[in-house]
Amino acid sequence: MNGTKPAVIKKKNYTKHLVHLFLLPSLIFYVGFMIFPIFQALLNSLYSWKGLTRDHFIGLQNFIRLFTESPFKEMFTRALGHNVIFFVGMIVCELAVAFLLAMLINSKIKGKEFFKTVFFIPKLLSVIVVGFLFSLILNPTYGALNTFLGFIGLESLAKPWLGDPKTALYTIIVVNSWYGFGFAVLIFLVGLQAISAEVYEAARIDGASGLKMVTRITIPLAMPSIMIMTILTFISSFETFELIYAMQGSSGGPYFSTDVLGLYFYRLAFGSVSGGDSIGIGSALAVVLLVIISAATAISMFFFQRKQIEH
Numbered sequence: 001m002n003g004t005k006p007a008v009i010k011k012k013n014y015t016k017h018l019v020h021l022f023l024l025p026s027l028i029f030y031v032g033f034m035i036f037p038i039f040q041a042l043l044n045s046l047y048s049w050k051g052l053t054r055d056h057f058i059g060l061q062n063f064i065r066l067f068t069e070s071p072f073k074e075m076f077t078r079a080l081g082h083n084v085i086f087f088v089g090m091i092v093c094e095l096a097v098a099f100l101l102a103m104l105i106n107s108k109i110k111g112k113e114f115f116k117t118v119f120f121i122p123k124l125l126s127v128i129v130v131g132f133l134f135s136l137i138l139n140p141t142y143g144a145l146n147t148f149l150g151f152i153g154l155e156s157l158a159k160p161w162l163g164d165p166k167t168a169l170y171t172i173i174v175v176n177s178w179y180g181f182g183f184a185v186l187i188f189l190v191g192l193q194a195i196s197a198e199v200y201e202a203a204r205i206d207g208a209s210g211l212k213m214v215t216r217i218t219i220p221l222a223m224p225s226i227m228i229m230t231i232l233t234f235i236s237s238f239e240t241f242e243l244i245y246a247m248q249g250s251s252g253g254p255y256f257s258t259d260v261l262g263l264y265f266y267r268l269a270f271g272s273v274s275g276g277d278s279i280g281i282g283s284a285l286a287v288v289l290l291v292i293i294s295a296a297t298a299i300s301m302f303f304f305q306r307k308q309i310e311h
Contacts (some may be wrong), residue, residue: 038290044283052279062284072281078256079264082169086260087237089173090180095229097177098184103218105185106192116189120182127179131246134175138162162247165257172258176243180236184229191225192218227304231297238293241266261289 045062048055066072101119105112122130137144140160149158161171195218203217219226241262244252250266252259269282 041283041286041290044279045281045287047280049279058280062280063288066281066284066288075256075259075264076261076285079252079259079261082252082258082260083238083240085169086173086176086240087234089170090177090233090237091230093174093177094181095184095226095233098181098229099188099222099226101181102185102188102192103214105189116186119185122179123182125179127242128246130175130179131243135162135247138171163254165254168248168254169258172244172247175247176240179243184233187225187229188222191222195221223304223307227301230304231300234296234300235293238262238289238296261285265289 044054046057046059048058048061066076101115105115109115138146138161140146140158140163145161146158149155159167162168199217199221200213203213208216239262240260244258244260244263245266248254248258250263252263265282265285268278268285270278
């Protein structure tokens with residue numbers, strides 16, 4: 001018996017470590033498609049380039065050019081401003097509406113499963129398909145929206161929604177909100193369903209009702225789901241590319257009124273904005289975008305966690 005015991009222990013330890021091998025495929029993909037490109041972009045941003053060939057080490061010169069040299073600094077500032085507007089617009093158009101709809105579904109309304117399915121359907125579509133469809137719907141000549149406005153006698157409200165610099169970005173924000181708010185509804189609904197009915201009952205006994213119930217009970221207790229969706233919305237707003245590219249092209253037209261950092265990076269890295277140093281300056285922009293997203297996400301998580309502790 002004593003002679004077989006070490007072998008049994010060794011076999012158990014071997015089996016325990018063997019389980020870790022199941023993580024290896026995911027780890028390889030994560031390192032290959034996430035970690036390696038990040039380090040590669042950081043390395044590329046520190047060199048000058050001749051076409052597709054890395055030339056010599058220049059330190060932070062690409063970053064300095066990005067922030068101080070024309071036209072890079074003007075395009076960067078404009079695109080960053082559009083990303084901020086995009087984020088604020090998504091908070092108002094997507095998250096606020098999604099939270100209200102989640103509260104409605106969470107109440108005693110009939111057909112909850114039907115509404116959850118209907119709201120989530122747009123998320124199943126390709127972003128490129130959504131962009132193409134709404135480009136047709138918003139066409140100023142034969143688009144369904146302007147045609148409908150004319151049919152009901154509101155021709156004065158008909159506009160070239162994507163052709164006017166004053167409305168193009170906000171129109172895309174509304175389209176993007178329509179595309180993604182179904183996912184937000186589900187996340188908020190999970191958070192609302194996690195709130196015990198006993199908490200509401202105790203609040204009613206204490207005299208709380210209406211808006212006070214929402215601000216003092218529902219929102220604080222649903223803060224984890226709000227935190228998750230706010231952070232995800234920020235990341236998606238600063239990574240947005242496909243929908244604007246599909247609807248307005250790589251220049252973010254008209255007249256760069258819908259230009260964002262994702263489009264600007266695309267033009268820098270694969271276009272002719274920066275000439276022979278396109279990869280270097282494009283990589284510098286990618287690193288800056290990574291820093292912005294990482295820093296803002298870390299600050300947001302710290303802020304929300306602190307709020308949770310206070311409550």
